[in-house]
Amino acid sequence: MSTISNRLSGETSPYLLQHASNPVNWFPWGDEAFAKAKEEDKLILVSIGYSSCHWCHVMEKEAFSDKEVAGFLNENYVCIKVDREERPDVDQIYMNAVQIITRSGGWPLNCFTLPDGRPVFGGTYFRTEHWMDIIRSLHSTWVTNRQRVMNVADDLTKGLSTVLITCEEGKSAVLSSEVIKQYVENWSKYFDARHGANKGAPKFPMPGSLMFLLDYAWLFNDDSVKGHVRNTLDKMMNGGIYDHLGGGFFRYSVDEHWHVPHFEKMLYDNVLMISLYSMAYKHFKDDNYRRVVYEVADFLKREMLAPNGGYYSAIDADSEGEEGRFYTFSKREVEDFLGDYAETFSIAFGVSATGNHLGQNVLRMAASEKETACLLGIEPTEVAERLKSAKKKMFDERARRIRPTTDDKQLASWNALAITAFSSAYIVFNDNRFLTDALCAIKFIEDKLMDDGGALYRVHCKGETKISAFLDDYAFLIEAYLALFRATHDEEYLLKAKKWMDFTINGFFDEKNGMFFYTSDSHNHLIVRKMEMTDGVIPSSNAVMADNLLFLSGYFREPKYADMAREMVLKISEQQVKGGPYLYRWAGAHLKCTIGPAELQAVGGKGKEMLREVVEKTSHPFLITYVSNNRSAVPICTTVASKEDGLKLCHANSCLKPTQKVDEVLNSLNSFTLKG
Incomplete structure (x- = not known):
């Protein structure tokens, strides 16, 4: 029996390969598809998703495996499949188009376009019957009333251009801590005082927003905001x-x-959570936060680390045709697996006969060890021992199940986020395992995602490296090099950060708007060049670039960098006040512009040891640390404060005397707060 295959069979993306045996004659994004559409004068279907997307799987099994649907699509359309994680630039454009059309978005994302790529209609998931009606109706309109379709395309393209215009710098735009204070006050109206994060559902973790709020709480000495963050951390x-x-x-x-939950596990979520809970441990000294960091790092190493030192992208939500099947249990299964310990485990993790998800149980910490002990009339230490044994048994039993599939695509940007996370964990916990993980990941990027000509690529998968990098790849790589420098004070990482910053400015910065484009000129068939402005679970690449510019300005004594960052922040500042959780990284850059850097110099071997202790214990959000070296290629490092080993702290054009007392430096740094 022959197996149907289409042009996706030669791709490496797990998502595209999931559609390689569809009867739909899919093309990957590229010249061949657009040339065919123009030659045959056909509309294009651009269908976008990702490998761990549940509803993408559903539509693949339903509409895209239906022979009648496939026959009509193949005869009347040119069909393109896109992995949104490989081509976020394509996804952003057509997501904007569908949001204009329907006022909502999501995946799978299905957008119909003219042969030149301009959108005319779109939506997300469609049942097969509805989908068949849509493709027939749209084709009929294209044949009988083409001008109507062309007019819609013109209007939508104009709408996309409007969406992508950046905020003009207003006459009243200012850099002020008052702006940020008002921003948080407005945002706090939407805080969920009971469950953490923002009110309502669904709830996304948004680790970067919580990291900003910790910085804010520290600078403004705001116990209410700090309490909100802690409540959110605990609930999650x-x-x-x-x-x-x-x-x-x-x-x-x-x-x-x-x-x-929605059961997919993403690399970016988990590395950002390592950054968040490491930072939280520094603030709260809660051993549970330390435990979470180590458990997440163990999970990544066990299930998402590739032999080449980089990390895979995601683990699917589905297994055995069912979302969450791998992770959920019935009450009977728990009793069969655990025997005498089933009651203890069920109380602690909320296991019941009815379950909390389609008759099954999603495990959650329903009772603390102390509460469980009280209910059972035993000591908390006994509960802890029982739960430790029970969790291992349950994990081992779960491992016998059919596993969800892993998306083995490796992305530059997400691996760079991992480097930053591991570097941060190393600084907080002083555990070499984290530094080793960070160094292995940067070696992967340098070995597999850079070529001899100095180009950076986005994707490595199944031995193949492809797709020129986007702004987020460059932004997070620069951030990763800065994080590695803070962890090691090896100047090589600073020099690499500056090299890539200058490269990115030359290739992506738009002088007219004062922001960075998301794409370079090498990314083809795009109807607009987008500027990524708003923060999501992953922070916006422009905001990260503003942060990077501020740090590099301090290290290299380069006023141009600081001026660029300030102008970027000013352009967004009028939107800032009402931006809520979607402008948090911009708020962080705004704060840095307002307070200025604290520069901490170490002299000699003893000074370097003292520097490490200070960095481990302070939460100052704009701390520039360095080790003096009069032969350094980094300008800030060439100044020597003292002939004796020690530390020297400077802030706001004033410096403390060099000292050999760590407490003096910490007291000065930690006494810095904003009154509003």
């Missing part, structure tokens, strides 16, 4: 969004309680 790590057996966070919670 105790909820069903966290995998209590294997470690790692799922993508989001479908309910406001964090009880039932």
Whole structure:
């Protein structure tokens, strides 16, 4: 029996390969598809998704495997499949188009376009019957009333151009801590005081927003905001969004309680959570936060680390044709697996006969060890021992199941986020395992995603490196080099950060708008060049670039960098006040512009040891640390404060006397707060 295959069979993306046996004659994004559409005068279907997307799987099994649907599409359309993680530039454009059309978006994303790529209609998931009606109706309109379709395309393209215009710098735009204070006050109206994060469902973790709020709480001495962050941290790590057996966070919670997740595990979520919980441990010294960091790192090493030292992208939500099947249990299964310990485990993790998800149980921390001990009339230490044994048994039993598939695509930007996370964990916990993980990941990027000509690529998969890098790849790589420098004070990383910054400015910066384009000129068939402005779970690449410019300005004494960053922040500042959780990284850059850097110099070997202790214990958000070296290629490092080993702290054009007392430096740094 022959197996149907289309042009996707030669691709490496797991998502594209999932559609390689469809009867639809899919093309990958590229010249061949657009040339065919123009030659045959056909509309294009651009269908976008990713490998761990549940509803993408559903539509693949339904509409795209239906022979009648495939026959009509093949005869009347040119069909292009896109992995949104490989081509976020394509996804952003057509997501904007569908949001204009329907006022909503999501995946799978299906957008119909003219032969030149301009959108005319779109939506997300469609049942097969509805889908068949749409493709017939749209084709009929294209044949009988083409001008109507062309007019829609013109209007939508104009709308896309409007969406992509950046905020003009207003006459009233200012850099002020008052702006940020008002921003947080407005945002706090939407805080969920009971369950953490923002009110409502679904609930996404948004680690970067919580890291900003910790910085804000530290600078403004705001215990209310700090309490909100801590409540959110606790709810997430105790909820069903966290995998209590294997470690790692799922993508989001479908309910406001964090009880039932959407079960895909993404690399970016988990490395950002390592950064968040490491930072939280520094603030709160809660051993549970330390535990989460180590468990997530163990999960990544066990399940997402490739032999080449880089990390895979995602683990699917589905297995055995069912979302969450791998991770959920019935009450009977728990009793069969655990025997005498089943009651203890069920109380602690909320296991019941009815379950909390389609008759099954998503594990969550329903009772603390102390509460469980009280209910059972035993000591908390006995509960801890029982749960430790029970969790291992449950993990081992779960491992016998059919595993969800892993998306083995390796992305520059997400691996760079991992480097930053591991570097941060190394600084906080002083554990070499994290530094080793960071160094292995940067070696992967340099070996597999850079070529001899100095180009950076986005994707490495199944031995193939492809797709020129986008702004987020460059932004997070520069950030990763800065993080490695803070962890090691090896100047090589600073020099590489500057090299890539200058490269990115030359290839992506738009002088007219004062922002960076998301794409370079080498990315083809795009109807607009987008500027990524708003923060999501992953922060916006422009905001990260502003942060990078501020740090590099301090290290290299380069006023141009600081001026660029300030202008970028000013352009967004009028939107900032009402931006809520979607402008948090811009708010962080705004704060840095307002307070200025604290520069901490170490002299000699003893000074370097003292520097490490200070960095481990302070939470100052704009600390520029360096080791003096009069032969350095980094300008800030060539100044020598003292002939004796020690530290020297400077801030706001004033410096403390060189000292050999760590406490003096910490007291000065930690006494810095903003009154509003």
